[in-house]
Amino acid sequence: MTPCNQLVVSLQYKTDLIPILKVPTRTITPNFVYVIPDESNPNGRTVYLELTPPPEVMYKTSPGTSQQMNVLGIVIFSATMGLLLGRMGERGAPLVNVCQCINECVMKIINAAVWYFPFGIIFLVAGKILDMQDPSTLGRKLGWYGITVLAGLFVHGLILLPLFYFLLTRKNPFTYIRGLLQAMVIALATSSSSATLPITMKCLLENCHVDRQIARFVLPVGATINMDGTALYEAVAAIFIAQVNDYELDFGQLVTISITATAASIGAAGIPQAGLVTMVIVLTSVGLPPDDITLIVAIDWILDRFRTMINVLGDALAAGIIGHLCRKDFPLSGTGxxxxxxxxxxxxxxxxxxxxxxxxxxxxxxxxxxxxxxxxxxxxxxxxxxxxxx
Structure with missing residues (x-):
C-alpha cells in the first residue's frame, strides 16, 4: 500500500482499476426455438438457443506505479506550491531563489544544446523516414498538420481574441491591432516574444495609447505565462502524433491534453522553439512516445513564428482590455x-x-x-x- 520512496509517489504513482467478474447465480435460462429451412427436411430443422446472461463486472481500485511520469499531478502540485510560496513572502524567498537558479541553469544548458540540434535532428528525422513503409503518406499528413495549426492560430488570433476585446471594451479591435503591426512583424522575424517585448511596449504606448503603468505590468507577465498560441500548437501536435501511431484518444485523454498543454505553455520560455521542450510533458501525460516529436521538427521552425505572433497579440489585447476596465483607477490611461x-x-x-x-x-x-x-x-x-x- 505504501510506495517504496518519495520519488515514486511523486512521479510514477497511479491508481489501477482491477476488473472482477461476478458470476451470476444459476436461474431459469430462457430458451428460444428457431426453425431453420433445410433441404433434407421439408418441415425445417429446429434449433434450441439457450441464452446465458453476461457476468457482472466490478472494479476494484489498487495503488500502483507507471513507467511514465504522473505529469498532471506534478503540474497541479507545482502550481499549488508556487501560489503558496508567493503568499509566504520572505519566508518562502529562499526556496523561490533555489527554483529560479535551477530554472536559469537548465535554460543555459538548453541554449547551449540548441546549437547542436540541427545535426541531431537530421539523423533523427532520417531514422524515422527509413522506418516508414510509405514516407509520402506521412508527408501529406504533416502538411495537413501544418495547415491545421495555422488555421487554428488564424481563428484564435483574428476571430476569438478580437471578439473578446470587442465584448469587453466595445471598441473596434482591428483598429487596435493596426497599431501592433510593427510588433507582430518583429515577432514573426525573431520567433521570440521576449525579444519582441520592447517593440510591443513602444506600440502600446505610442500607437494604442495604453497607460504606461498597465503596459509595464501586463506585457512582462504576459510574455512569461500567456502562451495561448503555444498551448494551441501543443494540443494539435499531440493529437497528430496519436493519429500517426494509430492511437485512439478518448474524451478524458483529450481533456488531459488540454489541461497539460495549457499548464506546460505557461512554463515555456519566450525563446524560439521552446514549445518542443514542454511538448514532452503533454505527450507523456497521455502515454504517447516522446520520440515522435522529431516528426514535427521539420516544420516547427515556421509554425513557431506564427504562434509567437499570436502570443504577442494576446499580450497586447490583454493590456488593452485591462486598460479599459481599469480606466477609473487610472484616469490618465490612453494619453499618458x-x-x-x-x-x-x-x-x-x-x-x-x-x-x-x-x-x-x-x-x-x-x-x-x-x-x-x-x-x-x-x-x-x-x-x-x-x-x-x-
Whole structure:
C-alpha cells in the first residue's frame, strides 16, 4: 500500500482499476426455438438457443506505479506550491531563489544544446523516414498538420481574441491591432516574444495609447505565462502524433491534453522553439512516445513564428482590455499626459497653459499619486502671468 520512496509517489504513482467478474447465480435460462429451412427436411430443422446472461463486472481500485511520469499531478502540485510560496513572502524567498537558479541553469544548458540540434535532428528525422513503409503518406499528413495549426492560430488570433476585446471594451479591435503591426512583424522575424517585448511596449504606448503603468505590468507577465498560441500548437501536435501511431484518444485523454498543454505553455520560455521542450510533458501525460516529436521538427521552425505572433497579440489585447476596465483607477490611461494646475496662496486655481508633463516625470519629481490634477504652491499669485502662465 505504501510506495517504496518519495520519488515514486511523486512521479510514477497511479491508481489501477482491477476488473472482477461476478458470476451470476444459476436461474431459469430462457430458451428460444428457431426453425431453420433445410433441404433434407421439408418441415425445417429446429434449433434450441439457450441464452446465458453476461457476468457482472466490478472494479476494484489498487495503488500502483507507471513507467511514465504522473505529469498532471506534478503540474497541479507545482502550481499549488508556487501560489503558496508567493503568499509566504520572505519566508518562502529562499526556496523561490533555489527554483529560479535551477530554472536559469537548465535554460543555459538548453541554449547551449540548441546549437547542436540541427545535426541531431537530421539523423533523427532520417531514422524515422527509413522506418516508414510509405514516407509520402506521412508527408501529406504533416502538411495537413501544418495547415491545421495555422488555421487554428488564424481563428484564435483574428476571430476569438478580437471578439473578446470587442465584448469587453466595445471598441473596434482591428483598429487596435493596426497599431501592433510593427510588433507582430518583429515577432514573426525573431520567433521570440521576449525579444519582441520592447517593440510591443513602444506600440502600446505610442500607437494604442495604453497607460504606461498597465503596459509595464501586463506585457512582462504576459510574455512569461500567456502562451495561448503555444498551448494551441501543443494540443494539435499531440493529437497528430496519436493519429500517426494509430492511437485512439478518448474524451478524458483529450481533456488531459488540454489541461497539460495549457499548464506546460505557461512554463515555456519566450525563446524560439521552446514549445518542443514542454511538448514532452503533454505527450507523456497521455502515454504517447516522446520520440515522435522529431516528426514535427521539420516544420516547427515556421509554425513557431506564427504562434509567437499570436502570443504577442494576446499580450497586447490583454493590456488593452485591462486598460479599459481599469480606466477609473487610472484616469490618465490612453494619453499618458496630464494638465498642469497651479494653486495660489489665496486658494484660487488657474489652469496653466504650459507644456504638459508625462506621468513618469511627475511620479519621479512630484510624487504623483494618480490624481488628475497636480497643485504647485507658489509664493504669490502675481508671479504667474494670466496670459502666458509664466
Amino acid at each position: 499626459k496630464v494638465k498642469r494646475f497651479i494653486k495660489y496662496n489665496n486658494n484660487c486655481p488657474k489652469i496653466l497653459p504650459a507644456p504638459v508633463w508625462s506621468i513618469d516625470n511627475m511620479s519621479e519629481k512630484n510624487n504623483f499619486t494618480g490624481k488628475t490634477s497636480v497643485y504647485v504652491i507658489l509664493p504669490h499669485p502675481k508671479t504667474v502671468s494670466p496670459s502666458t502662465g509664466q
